[in-house]
Amino acid sequence: MKELRLMKGNEALAEASIRAGADAYFGYPITPQSEVIEYLMHVQPEKTTGMVVLQAESEIGAINMIYGAAGCGKKVLTTSSGPGISLMQEALSYIAGAELPCVVANIQRGGPGLGTIQPSQGDYFQSVKGGGHGDYKLITLAPASVQETVDYVKLGFELAFQYRNPVMILTDGIIGQMMEKVELFEQQPRITEQFDWATKGKVPGKDHVIVTSLMLQSEEQEKINLRLQAKYREVENNEVRYQEHYCDEDIDYLLVAFGSCARITQKSMEMAREKGIKIGLIRPQTLYPFPVAIIEKLAAKVKGILTVEMNTGQMIEDVKLAANGQTKVEFYGRCGGMIPSPDEILNAIETKLIGG
Amino acid sequence: MSEIIKPENIVYEKTKVMTDKVMHYCPGCGHGTAHKMVAEAIEDLGIQNETIGVTPVGCSVLAYYYFAVDMQEAAHGRATAVATGIKRVMPEKYVFTYQGDGDLAAIGTAETIHACNRGENILIVFINNGIYGMTGGQMAPTTLEGMKSSTSPYGRDLKTMGNPLKISELVAQLEGTYYVTRHSVHTPANARKAKRALKKALEYQKLNKGTCLVEIVSNCPSNWKMTPVESNKWMEEHMFPFYPLGDIKVPQQ
Ligand SMILES: Cc1ncc(C[n+]2csc(CCOP(=O)(O)OP(=O)(O)O)c2C)c(N)n1
Numbered sequence: 001m002k003e004l005r006l007m008k009g010n011e012a013l014a015e016a017s018i019r020a021g022a023d024a025y026f027g028y029p030i031t032p033q034s035e036v037i038e039y040l041m042h043v044q045p046e047k048t049t050g051m052v053v054l055q056a057e058s059e060i061g062a063i064n065m066i067y068g069a070a071g072c073g074k075k076v077l078t079t080s081s082g083p084g085i086s087l088m089q090e091a092l093s094y095i096a097g098a099e100l101p102c103v104v105a106n107i108q109r110g111g112p113g114l115g116t117i118q119p120s121q122g123d124y125f126q127s128v129k130g131g132g133h134g135d136y137k138l139i140t141l142a143p144a145s146v147q148e149t150v151d152y153v154k155l156g157f158e159l160a161f162q163y164r165n166p167v168m169i170l171t172d173g174i175i176g177q178m179m180e181k182v183e184l185f186e187q188q189p190r191i192t193e194q195f196d197w198a199t200k201g202k203v204p205g206k207d208h209v210i211v212t213s214l215m216l217q218s219e220e221q222e223k224i225n226l227r228l229q230a231k232y233r234e235v236e237n238n239e240v241r242y243q244e245h246y247c248d249e250d251i252d253y254l255l256v257a258f259g260s261c262a263r264i265t266q267k268s269m270e271m272a273r274e275k276g277i278k279i280g281l282i283r284p285q286t287l288y289p290f291p292v293a294i295i296e297k298l299a300a301k302v303k304g305i306l307t308v309e310m311n312t313g314q315m316i317e318d319v320k321l322a323a324n325g326q327t328k329v330e331f332y333g334r335c336g337g338m339i340p341s342p343d344e345i346l347n348a349i350e351t352k353l354i355g356g
Numbered sequence: 357m358s359e360i361i362k363p364e365n366i367v368y369e370k371t372k373v374m375t376d377k378v379m380h381y382c383p384g385c386g387h388g389t390a391h392k393m394v395a396e397a398i399e400d401l402g403i404q405n406e407t408i409g410v411t412p413v414g415c416s417v418l419a420y421y422y423f424a425v426d427m428q429e430a431a432h433g434r435a436t437a438v439a440t441g442i443k444r445v446m447p448e449k450y451v452f453t454y455q456g457d458g459d460l461a462a463i464g465t466a467e468t469i470h471a472c473n474r475g476e477n478i479l480i481v482f483i484n485n486g487i488y489g490m491t492g493g494q495m496a497p498t499t500l501e502g503m504k505s506s507t508s509p510y511g512r513d514l515k516t517m518g519n520p521l522k523i524s525e526l527v528a529q530l531e532g533t534y535y536v537t538r539h540s541v542h543t544p545a546n547a548r549k550a551k552r553a554l555k556k557a558l559e560y561q562k563l564n565k566g567t568c569l570v571e572i573v574s575n576c577p578s579n580w581k582m583t584p585v586e587s588n589k590w591m592e593e594h595m596f597p598f599y600p601l602g603d604i605k606v607p608q609q
């Protein structure tokens with residue numbers, strides 16, 4: 001049954017994982033995401049859906065438990081933030097290499113180092129450009145609300161299994177901590193499918209299953225890499241998602257922002273429009289695959305683009321690549337846990353984008 | 357001749373739990389025999405189709421080619437975490453890890469201790485050859501005092517390099533472990549004993565009473581820079597006194 005509730009982002013994420021029919025959650029506490037495991041431990045889904053919840057000894061432990069359970073063809077997820085996500089990078093590379101499905105959520109906090117527990121978008125590069133070693137990609141979803149967080153847990157599992165690839169939900173301390181009205185989707189059944197790629201006990205008459213990311217012969221390893229790349233091209237062709245505001249109108253300027261920062265930027269856009277500035281907004285919902293085509297198209301018609309981020313300028317590199325020199329691309333951002341105000345962004349629109 | 361080759365006359369057959377893949381191990385290496393004992397234990401119990409194994413990073417990384425059971429290859433040191441993930445979502449399966457000393461007792465110490473402390477119902481097969489075989493003979497946590505390796509070329513100096521780690525004795529103290537025992541496979545008699553221990557440990561898994569660890573003190577002729585025969589003798593003379601064979605923790609009756 002669908003249900004309306006007022007929920008904190010992290011708790012909604014946890015509830016969505018139960019409802020998505022997840023088989024297991026493995027995690028380790030870190031602010032600002034500890035409510036995910038706290039909620040799960042409190043609700044005890046093992047007694048209702050059978051979902052396993054385990055507090056691991058570290059994020060390294062957690063993500064390798066994810067590898068093992070995902071290798072059995074099960075729906076599994078973990079969540080963390082900054083330092084914890086950094087610890088997971090080796091295993092994420094293994095998971096991508098072994099082509100296993102899983103969902104990981106990064107409730108971002110400010111870095112580098114131990115940084116701050118306040119919200120940030122400083123892990124953009126880490127998520128969309130790799131993070132771990134080797135040529136691989138994480139399908140990266142960027143929710144801008146508690147509702148989208150919930151929806152992306154379900155979508156994340158669908159994409160993870162469709163492409164047999166890890167999916168990163170890149171959110172932040174704002175969305176994780178704030179309460180909003182949310183419509184929860186109906187309880188989904190846990191999967192019963194016996195995937196032929198998964199370890200489940202050898203099937204008599206068939207070869208034993210091997211889950212590995214190792215291939216010592218270079219010729220074969222190159223083939224694996226090329227196969228992965230072909231998969232990523234398919235993802236890029238089919239899975240780009242974004243929201244546009246006023247982009248089909250006659251606009252002079254374009255804003256690009258994602259996640260919580262896009263909601264603030266949207267407010268600044270409305271303020272600018274009230275002042276008569278013809279301006280629109282693209283909010284990428286998938287950061288990988290990045291909405292290249294729409295930005296390229298709009299870059300041809302606008303006088304300038306302003307990228308707004310809660311970091312020192314990361315997504316702007318992808319915006320510039322998409323704009324491909326057709327128009328100027330400016331940046332405004334706050335970092336270290338600071339959140340830009342609508343006025344600040346409006347000021348950046350007027351000075352950097354129009355005045356600059 | 358042909359009279360002799362009849363099914364009823366067969367006294368020994370290679371276990372079906374091993375594939376026909378040619379092993380990559382060095383001549384005289386204990387890994388091959390250890391594999392065979394694990395595989396025969398699985399066959400004897402008739403659990404080939406209910407077993408999932410996890411290989412480490414180390415010389416036995418490719419063991420997934422040799423065991424004819426479903427296998428996963430873990431990151432260096434993380435096999436017991438991977439096995440935890442498997443066992444928690446497939447509690448009805450028999451799950452084992454096969455790990456070297458560097459994998460289990462250096463980079464993976466946290467995962468090992470915590471899997472044992474949680475009492476994960478898995479079998480850990482621990483191959484202790486006192487050295488990093490795969491990467492070319494560097495010092496391991498289990499390298500003996502004075503023992504030469506490529507990173508302790510003048511012998512392990514306890515003051516600067518620390519002490520050899522008896523991880524089996526360490527985990528035996530944890531409430532979560534059920535059966536901890538140390539064996540070798542360098543003679544037929546020892547190999548048979550090791551197999552009996554492995555069988556017991558796998559049988560215990562059904563009881564859900566906790567983690568079982570079977571340590572196999574083994575050789576590495578290539579990196580010890582000895583012939584296989586010399587290495588076995590050296591193992592008896594040097595490894596066994598420090599890592600004595602026998603049960604370390606047995607189930608309480
Ligand atoms: C994160 C990481 N660090 C280092 C290595 C390199 N490495 C591969 S195997 C190994 C040591 C293996 O030694 P051991 O576990 O004793 O097994 P053996 O080869 O002796 O059977 C090391 C250090 C690696 N693969 N991954």
Ligand code: SF4
Nearest residue numbers: 382385415489576577
């Ligand atoms: S290097 Fe040592 S442990 Fe590795 S296969 Fe050769 S003898 Fe065995």
